[in-house]
């Protein structure tokens with residue numbers, strides 16, 4: 001069974017495996033407990049951090065910024081405007097393969 005949800009907290013109790021999507025693309029895929037314990041993609045980390053908690057003193061951080069306009073062509077990783085790990089190569093245009101001669 002496939003369940004599509006924005007509620008990761010609920011998904012934890014019903015899914016064996018979770019695929020996280022951003023702008024229609026899968027950005028992370030992992031068995032549920034692994035995803036919750038060791039999220040790799042910054043978007044997954046942001047989603048998990050946004051789950052409300054009753055833990056004292058812990059405010060739920062939110063993902064910064066807004067998703068880019070999907071009607072505009074963007075170059076590189078679409079998560080760059082919101083990513084705390086962004087680096088120059090993240091903005092490189094990888095849409096065309098390049099051949100370098102040595």
Ligand code: SF4
Nearest residue numbers: 077080083085086090
């Ligand atoms: S902006 Fe860079 S570091 Fe952040 S998710 Fe995209 S590729 Fe990864």
